[in-house]
Amino acid sequence: MRRVYVCGIGATPIGEHWELSLRDLMVLAAKKALEDSTLTKRDIEAVYIGNMSSGILQGQEHLGSLFATWFGIPGVSAQKCEAACASGGVAFHQAFLAVASGMYDVVVAMGVEKMSDGNTYDVTSALIMADDQEYVAFTGSSFVGLNALIYRRYMEKFNVKHEDIAMFAVHDHKYAVNNPLAQYRKAVTLETVLNSPIVADPLRLFECAPIGDGAAAVILCSEEVAKKYKSDRLVEVIASSVATDILSLHNRKDIVTLNATKLAMNKALKMSKIDLKDIDIVELHDAFTILGVIHLEDMGFAEKGKGWMLVKDGEIEKDGKIPTNLMGGLKARGHPVGATGIYEVIDVVTQLRGEGGRNQVDDAEIGLAQNVGGVGGTVTINLFRRL
Amino acid sequence: MNTFINSVPRSWRERKYKYRLIGGICKKCNATFYPYRGSCPYCGSDDIEEVNLPKKGRLISYTIIYSPPSEFRLKQPYIVGLIELEDGTRIIAQITDVDVNEVKDGIEVEAVFRRYREQGADGIIEYGIKFRPISD
Amino acid sequence: MKIKDVSIIGYGAYVPIFRIKDSEIARVWGRDPKRVPVNEKSVPGYDEDSLTMAVEATLNALKRSNISPDIIGAILVGSESPPYAVKPSATVIAEVLGVSRIVAVDMEFACRAGTTAMQNVIGMVGSGMIEAGIAIGTDTAQGRPGDELEYTAAAGAASYIISKSGNDDIARFEGSFSYVTDTPDFWRREGERFPRHGYRFTGEPAYFHHIYSAAKGLMDELGLKPQDFAHVVFHQPNVKFPTRMAKQLGFNKEQLKYGLLSGYIGNTYAAASLIGLANVLDNAKVGDRILVVSFGSGAGSDAFSIIVEDGILSKRDLAPKVFDYISRKKYIDYSIYSKFRRNIVM
Ligand SMILES: [Zn+2]
Numbered sequence: 087m088r089r090v091y092v093c094g095i096g097a098t099p100i101g102e103h104w105e106l107s108l109r110d111l112m113v114l115a116a117k118k119a120l121e122d123s124t125l126t127k128r129d130i131e132a133v134y135i136g137n138m139s140s141g142i143l144q145g146q147e148h149l150g151s152l153f154a155t156w157f158g159i160p161g162v163s164a165q166k167c168e169a170a171c172a173s174g175g176v177a178f179h180q181a182f183l184a185v186a187s188g189m190y191d192v193v194v195a196m197g198v199e200k201m202s203d204g205n206t207y208d209v210t211s212a213l214i215m216a217d218d219q220e221y222v223a224f225t226g227s228s229f230v231g232l233n234a235l236i237y238r239r240y241m242e243k244f245n246v247k248h249e250d251i252a253m254f255a256v257h258d259h260k261y262a263v264n265n266p267l268a269q270y271r272k273a274v275t276l277e278t279v280l281n282s283p284i285v286a287d288p289l290r291l292f293e294c295a296p297i298g299d300g301a302a303a304v305i306l307c308s309e310e311v312a313k314k315y316k317s318d319r320l321v322e323v324i325a326s327s328v329a330t331d332i333l334s335l336h337n338r339k340d341i342v343t344l345n346a347t348k349l350a351m352n353k354a355l356k357m358s359k360i361d362l363k364d365i366d367i368v369e370l371h372d373a374f375t376i377l378g379v380i381h382l383e384d385m386g387f388a389e390k391g392k393g394w395m396l397v398k399d400g401e402i403e404k405d406g407k408i409p410t411n412l413m414g415g416l417k418a419r420g421h422p423v424g425a426t427g428i429y430e431v432i433d434v435v436t437q438l439r440g441e442g443g444r445n446q447v448d449d450a451e452i453g454l455a456q457n458v459g460g461v462g463g464t465v466t467i468n469l470f471r472r473l
Numbered sequence: 474m475n476t477f478i479n480s481v482p483r484s485w486r487e488r489k490y491k492y493r494l495i496g497g498i499c500k501k502c503n504a505t506f507y508p509y510r511g512s513c514p515y516c517g518s519d520d521i522e523e524v525n526l527p528k529k530g531r532l533i534s535y536t537i538i539y540s541p542p543s544e545f546r547l548k549q550p551y552i553v554g555l556i557e558l559e560d561g562t563r564i565i566a567q568i569t570d571v572d573v574n575e576v577k578d579g580i581e582v583e584a585v586f587r588r589y590r591e592q593g594a595d596g597i598i599e600y601g602i603k604f605r606p607i608s609d
Numbered sequence: 610m611k612i613k614d615v616s617i618i619g620y621g622a623y624v625p626i627f628r629i630k631d632s633e634i635a636r637v638w639g640r641d642p643k644r645v646p647v648n649e650k651s652v653p654g655y656d657e658d659s660l661t662m663a664v665e666a667t668l669n670a671l672k673r674s675n676i677s678p679d680i681i682g683a684i685l686v687g688s689e690s691p692p693y694a695v696k697p698s699a700t701v702i703a704e705v706l707g708v709s710r711i712v713a714v715d716m717e718f719a720c721r722a723g724t725t726a727m728q729n730v731i732g733m734v735g736s737g738m739i740e741a742g743i744a745i746g747t748d749t750a751q752g753r754p755g756d757e758l759e760y761t762a763a764a765g766a767a768s769y770i771i772s773k774s775g776n777d778d779i780a781r782f783e784g785s786f787s788y789v790t791d792t793p794d795f796w797r798r799e800g801e802r803f804p805r806h807g808y809r810f811t812g813e814p815a816y817f818h819h820i821y822s823a824a825k826g827l828m829d830e831l832g833l834k835p836q837d838f839a840h841v842v843f844h845q846p847n848v849k850f851p852t853r854m855a856k857q858l859g860f861n862k863e864q865l866k867y868g869l870l871s872g873y874i875g876n877t878y879a880a881a882s883l884i885g886l887a888n889v890l891d892n893a894k895v896g897d898r899i900l901v902v903s904f905g906s907g908a909g910s911d912a913f914s915i916i917v918e919d920g921i922l923s924k925r926d927l928a929p930k931v932f933d934y935i936s937r938k939k940y941i942d943y944s945i946y947s948k949f950r951r952n953i954v955m
Contacts, residue, residue, distance in 0.1 A: 205543075206540060207540075207541065207542065207543035207546055208543050210540060210541065210542045210543070211478065211542035211543045211544065214542055219478070219483075220483075220484075220487050220491075220508075221487075221507070221508055221564075221565070222565055223478075223542070224491075224589055224590070224599065224601065225553055225565055225566055225567055225589065225601075226538060226541060226542065226544075226545040226548065226551060226553060226567060226589065226590065227536070227538065227553040227565060228538055228540060228541060228542055230540065231536045231538050231553050232536075232565075234536035235534040235535065235536050235553070235554075235555050235565075236534075237536075238534045238535065238536065238578065239533065239534040239555075242534075242578060283539070284537070284539050285539055285540045286536045286537065286538050286539060286540065287536050287537035287539070287573075288536075289536075332514050334565065335555060335563075335565065336507065336555060336563040336564050336565045337506050337507075337514050337563070341534070341555070488704055489704070489707075492701075492704055492705045493705065493707060547655075547948075547951075548655055548656075567656070569654060569656055570626045570654060570939075572939070585661075585665060586661050586664040586665065586668075586705060587654075587656040587657060587661050588656045588657070588658060588661060588692075589656070597696075598658075598692055598693075600660070600661065600701065603656065605626075608933075608937045
């Protein structure tokens with residue numbers, strides 16, 4: 087396998103982009119990433135677009151050709167990749183494979199979701215399609231509801247208080263303040279989180295990632311192309327892994343562990359030949375506060391049932407043992423579903439390049455981005471190293 | 474939204490498993506699961522038989538849906554639970570005939586046949602199994 | 610019509626858990642909360658209809674029958690509130706039971722449809738067409754908001770498994786008699802959501818005339834007198850009508866005791882007389898003779914004479930009893946009632 091590098095990143099701010107369409111968002115993100123890379127459109131050989139719900143929410147499929155057309159690069163290899171909320175992560179994985187295999191030298195990994203056009207009920211209907219339509223969506227559960235089932239079980243099993251988990255949202259908001267791409271650049275208190283309306287008991291509104299529009303793109307290149315860059319512009323992809331788990335919670339023996347995270351993590355560590363302790367920064371997929379806590383455990387940073395303590399003890403802060411979600415996480419940076427996996431990559435690369443501004447972690451060398459689809463039916467782990 | 478979810482054959486195809494709580498039992502690793510499928514999700518074996526699952530169980534987690542998918546809009550709020558049946562098989566289903574402020578983890582529940590969703594006012598009604606607390 | 614060798618081998622009832630007090634309905638419409646026809650009535654939950662209630666009643670009946678559904682040859686569902694105007698409930702019930710090689714059909718004759726289903730199954734069993742069949746009466750009766758009927762229109766179901774007489778019978782049919790005339794005391798036109806009724810016209814020329822004629826006709830044919838019956842069950846749109854009917858025919862309060870439930874649950878339409886019969890079976894002694902007379906608007910009555918057999922003793926406790934359902938209840942107010950009944954128009 088060939089070495090693969092990230093040589094360009096670009097994304098739209100996340101929010102309610104009333105004036106921007108699905109295609110506008112893709113074009114904007116790709117333009118920014120290309121500018122950042124200093125490559126030209128003609129260098130692009132393939133495009134992988136992560137997206138979950140363009141069909142149901144926009145009545146639009148065939149995003150590969152759509153993007154190639156509107157970006158003015160018809161002729162390239164281009165396709166949509168879908169794995170619910172992990173769509174961006176799997177698009178990145180495909181792009182990685184395309185370069186690593188020797189097939190292409192310059193590819194775009196992109197993610198996009200245009201959500202704000204639909205009302206909340208319809209978006210809720212679209213999101214539950216991440217699970218089994220016949221035996222889970224059929225019951226009227228929302229996607230938030232499934233995570234609420236995990237949440238309640240977790241609190242009961244490990245005797246953890248609601249506020250200790252809800253802290254994760256406070257953490258995210260604190261760091262989003264300094265991220266110009268973030269949807270909510272405003273700090274919140276624990277009280278605000280706990281007093282926000284209940285969406286699916288026990289999950290409160292401020293514990294759930296918001297609905298938003300956004301597109302993010304990264305340019306991946308081979309070593310040959312990378313040679314023309316100064317090293318401070320380059321980040322190497324040292325591992326890219328994808329793992330699946332049984333789709334629905336009721337068929338899993340343990341609902342407070344996402345087995346796919348463990349599997350993807352093992353694969354990634356093996357591939358990169360690094361140890362867990364070598365990881366300096368983490369972007370994890372906390373679509374809901376409880377997931378942030380569970381991911382810390384499943385990735386190996388905390389014992390099962392104790393992930394919340396890392397948050398409470400300040401260990402996921404900028405100067406903590408395992409700085410996490412330093413650009414605002416899903417809660418505050420935002421979660422335009424199919425784009426999230428790419429935003430996470432951008433957040434990690436930004437830090438590794440030393441461009442994190444007020445959120446910059448000192449000497450970050452190795453970073454991890456975790457992207458989760460459904461209730462852990464798919465998990466992708468990508469590891470990056472500063473050159 | 475409903476245009477795409479609504480399909481008569483899609484729901485018709487599943488009627489047996491939805492009406493009668495028929496699961497699968499793996500002849501190789503002995504696992505049971507709902508609904509029936511041809512391959513074991515645990516060991517991959519293709520030697521699976523249909524099994525009538527127990528109609529009683531225990532609520533091991535639940536949530537109250539206050540922001541439902543569009544098809545369930547007029548029913549909110551309602552309870553969705555993770556139920557462990559008497560043989561250990563788990564199922565996600567609505568918990569019915571109980572107020573949202575009365576539901577508790579660990580309560581004993583029994584299967585009942587109820588309406589789940591309608592494919593619009595002039596479309597078909599999708600029925601299935603829900604669970605209600607067993608009254609003492 | 611004398612009936613030979615046909616028996617009830619299983620029975621089951623169902624009443625939803627929700628109740629609304631008539632005083633609550635009266636409060637909304639500015640009526641005197643003390644002058645209401647029943648204390649309270651059963652209300653189907655948001656996820657219930659006449660079909661789901663029929664399923665639960667039928668599963669209860671099967672529990673008491675000790676038979677495998679495979680020997681069932683017919684499922685006849687009597688209801689005036691089917692979830693579909695066109696598409697049978699009977700086939701869904703057959704699917705729940707896992708049987709296909711059967712006669713399955715819905716029947717409509719206002720509140721009389723359940724007993725008519727029963728009469729048809731008796732005929733099919735008696736003729737040897739089928740070994741056993743299921744007759745169901747089930748309704749989620751509709752009362753137009755503000756109308757008199759809103760105080761009584763309730764929900765419930767009862768299901769009977771009827772077979773050739775054997776060793777394990779719950780009760781044996783002795784005879785049946787029907788009486789019909791063209792009397793439009795209550796109706797619902799095609800496409801209309803709520804029924805209309807003839808107010809006081811529903812009484813003397815309708816309810817009383819038909820029940821009286823069917824009861825008299827049956828007793829004459831079988832040579833029986835009111836005192837030969839331990840129990841009597843009439844259709845029960847309220848408490849007053851069946852009480853007056855009993856008196857008029859020469860029955861006393863004791864005979865009416867178990868069969869009159871409208872005071873607790875309201876008028877369950879096609880299920881009313883059959884739930885009454887189920888409660889009698891929950892309480893009767895072996896050898897008791899029961900008179901059941903339904904009434905359906907339009908109009909007609911079916912009368913049955915039934916004798917309790919000793920199978921009742923071992924089977925009675927195999928499923929929830931009528932009073933298990935009656936005493937398990939949750940009160941709702943008129944707002945929740947309107948939500949459940951889908952009376953909130955968006
Ligand atoms: Zn197996």
